[in-house]
Amino acid sequence: MKGPSMPGPTAPPVLLEAGAAVGGTAGQLTRLGLGDHVCLVYERPEEHVEALVPYIRQGLERGERCVYVVDEHGVGEVAAMLEAHGVEVERERARGALVFLTQRETxxxxxxxxxEAMIAYLHWVEEESLAAGFSGVCATGEMSWALGPEPTREALLRYETLLNDYLPGSRVKANCQYHRSRFPPEIVRDVLRAHPRVILGDEVHENLFYETPEMLLGEESAAKRVEWMVRQLKRVRESERELVLMGLRLSEQSVENRRLYEEARAAVRARDEFLSVASHELKTPLTPLRLRLQG
Known part of the structure; x- marks a missing residue:
């Protein structure tokens, strides 16, 4: 299901802000930037396509090197998906802007x-991409390979926490793909705890359940965890307050628009009255002259 249409570029800033937060998937994804860590948790193929296509397209449009690690879906399948939605796959691959890799290569x-070795490899990809003239790395990987003998649940969780340490301040953004029906609930729970942002279906969510790497690894004290819980509660209330303020600003904008509309109507009425009077005043002295000319 597609989200509501985004407001046009001439809309008030408050509407543009709201549109980026709750508009269509592509519009919401524009809020992601280099340094962000997001996971895609999907259940249907349509959800996978709707999230991945704009993610890759926006990366290419921003001059980033898009690195796609395949597993559940082969290279041919992913390439066909992108081609069907307007991405010139062969051209982008030829110039090194779109790279397909396997789990064996990553x-x-x-x-x-x-x-730790995977983080080091990602850092190498970042440096090599920047040296090649790209603005950064737009990475995404199908995590279905993790259902095999490698890795352990603890190793996977550690990898996600290391990403949260590495990505901020880097020129890389990462999107970890999880097919929900294939993973046990314990893994999905850990995944949701490990990502600051989550794509569910066609919506990008700021993740209230995100925990810091120290918390995930059990290295955080009880006092720190209490502070985190308090921050989350305040964060929810702040979001509610922003929604109320947004509604008030929209209401004020509506009142202002109504005032301007009434002023415009009054100006039009005044113009019409002036033209009517002027026409009458001009006709009065011209009537004898017109009669004389007719005579």
Missing amino acids: FLRGGRFEP
């Missing part, structure tokens, strides 16, 4: 999954 380099 997550399982060296034959086994090592979180």
Whole structure:
């Protein structure tokens, strides 16, 4: 299901802000930037396509190198999906802007999954991409490979926490894809705890359940966890307050628009009255002259 249409570029700033937050999937994804860590949790193929296509297209449009790690979907299938939605796959691959890799070339380099080695590889991809003239790296990976003997649940969780340490301040954004029906609830729960932003279906969510790496790994004190819980409660209330203020601003804008409309109507009436009087005043002295000319 597609979200509501985005307001046009001439809309008031408050509407543009609201549109980016709750508009269509492509509009919501524009809020993601380099340094962001997001996961896509999907259940239907349509949800997968609707989230991945604009993610890749926006990366290409921003001059980023898009790196796609395939697994559940093969290269041919992903390429056909992108082609069907207007991405010139062969041209982008030829210039190195679109790269397809396998889990053997990334997550399982060296034959086994090592979180620190994967972060080091991602850092190398970042440096190589920047040296090649790209503005950054738009990375996404199908995580279905994790259903095999590699990795352990603890290793996967550690990898996600290392990403949260590495990505901020980098020229990389990462989108981890999880087919929900294929993963046990325990893994999905950990995934939701490990990502600051989550794509569910066709919506991009600010994740209230996100926990810091220290909290996820059990290294955070009880006092720090209490502080986090309090911050989350305040965050929810602040979001509610912003919604109320947004409604008030829209109401004020509506009142102002009504006032301007009434002023415009009054100006039109005054113009019409002036033209009517002027026409009458001009006709009065011209009538004898017209009669004389007719005579």
